[in-house]
Amino acid sequence: MQALLKIDTRLIYLLTFVVVAVAVLATLGLPVRVTPPTKALYDFVEKLPAGTLVWVGMDYGPGSKSELDPQVVAFFHHVFKKDLKVVIHSMWTMGGKIGQELVEPIAAQYGKEYGRDWVNLGYKPGNETNLRLCTSSIKECAANVDHLGSSLDHLPLMQQARALDKNTFGLAITFNTGTPGIREYLAIVQAEKQLALADGTLQMSVPEDIPFFQSGQLVGMFPGVRGAAEYEVLVGVKGAAVKAADGQSLAALYVAILVILGNIGYLTARRAATAQ
Amino acid sequence: MKKELPMVLATIAALSVLLSQYFFAINQLGWLDSLDKVYNMMAALAIGLGLVNLTVVHSGYIRRKREHWWASVVLLVCLWGYTVLSLVLGNDHAFVDWFYQHLIVPADSTLYGMVSFFITVAAYRVFRVRTLEATILLASAVFVLLGTAPIGDVIVPGWSTARQWILDVPNTGGMRGIIIGTYLGAWATALRVMLGLERAHLGGAG
């Protein structure tokens, strides 16, 4: 039994690969139960009247695509189904580009036109100072250009979207991985402008962010890729998240078994040591 | 004066935000918008510091023929070559975009994903029921791990509900304690900068 304490690191690596490969190849199709933060966000978006402006912060880089892309896709299906209009902004250098690549095909699917139904401002430097400037004037914070460097003056939606405040927007959501991210939005958008705020966060950050949902500072959350899977169920879209949640099931089982094996080995060794 | 004046400048900068935020009359002057714009521009230009810093550091590695110095040569050639292409052609040009799609994105995703191997080994080697505290940590981690994945409800129906309770009550309690601590810590550091007590950024040069 004490051999369980000495499983080779490279064998664990190999097994990790095998578990993940099985998760990719197999479909478990386990049911996903919707949790309160996701349901709250869904219900909030459901109640927004058609034509309402939604501010979307794409505050992550390629490293977190597997986790946050499914959230963005599920959210935009809902938003475009509801005929809401969107302005995308990014505090992360590659966030604007990631947003463009994700939203373009969904917008085309729902017949939404760039410039009229949605605009992508792209990456803007300055973190919270840029976000605060957006609350005064979007034209100023964006240096009057969108993600491709084209003037905002030619985009009809920007005549309506002048400032990031509750008179102009019905909801702000940030899909974020850390700093800059939800803390900047909580300070500038929620606390200062009292605009309803939601959080698309990494599974890793769920325990850290959930106190803000509990306190009512967030109207809803995507709690990790599981949240995306729940949203897919609610919106009725078959996306990548349910599959990822299946993968999480196998990963969780694998890691839990390793921890249990390690502890069986540890307790056996301790008992043997005490007996001697 | 080479150190005192920058300290005064930091105090003025901090006060300009504070006064604008807390005094309505000053807020109405709208100077924060102009200062924000100045800051954003400076932040944009500061990104280039990374470019220059990489060049300086890796030039040093090449001169001293440090281990893997050849990789520094590759880095400098690609860094400057791609910077020129990115500035001249723009990031949406097909050639520039090719490197983004087939090098930057896969490399970034792979590096982030690789942590899963290390975290698995760490869980196996470190999570032991040695003490009461270690057992609480272990139990909470494994319970939330299985409860978050859909498999939890298959093993024991209602597991995800119990996991949600852990997140909502003890986790929120503990995290809120930590959150309050981090906010207070951030204020204390900011206050030290404003009062000129924090001087680490003034050291080194000149």
Next chain:
Amino acid sequence: MDGGTLTAALVTLALWTYLYKDNPIFRLAEHLFVAFSTAWWVGELYRNYVKPVVLEDILQQGRWGMVLALLLGVILYARFVPAISWLARYPMSWMLGYGAGYVLAFQVKPLVGQITGSFLKFGSINSVLLWICIVSALVYFFFTISRENVAVSSVATFGKWVILVALGAAFGNTVLFRYTLLMGRVEFMLRDVLKVAQ
């Protein structure tokens, strides 16, 4: 398989070789990543911010205050010239002070929200339990209070357990997050490269 997919696959495999041990192939891939991503950032900032501000704000609208911003930004680079490196302290201090001002001015209300949020729906069993957890966790952090008092030490010990539960929850979630990222890469290798998955 096209050249792009092959390159992405080679980069992925090169980085994975680190799992065996540090090696030149890993170093090459790592250095390429640093070089290309830094260069991409510079191009993005130029097109998306610096260029439009110079062209529109300064040259077209004559907002000459932005020239000062440009100048301050350029002075940041003085740190690389030993004779005038002290000059870089001025813009650096301004930026640091400005950031500090932002923390002091804007990070008060979110904390107040956290405190008042602790009393929402006060009365239910869970809210009372939550309140006990918060107070205990805070007591644990007050290291200036003497732990010789049994009441204080008991509350602080309970607070430590609460924090451990929170950290355990964070670890459990982190494991799942990292596996999701790894799944993304493995899916690419199996679907796009080996074409064995759909």
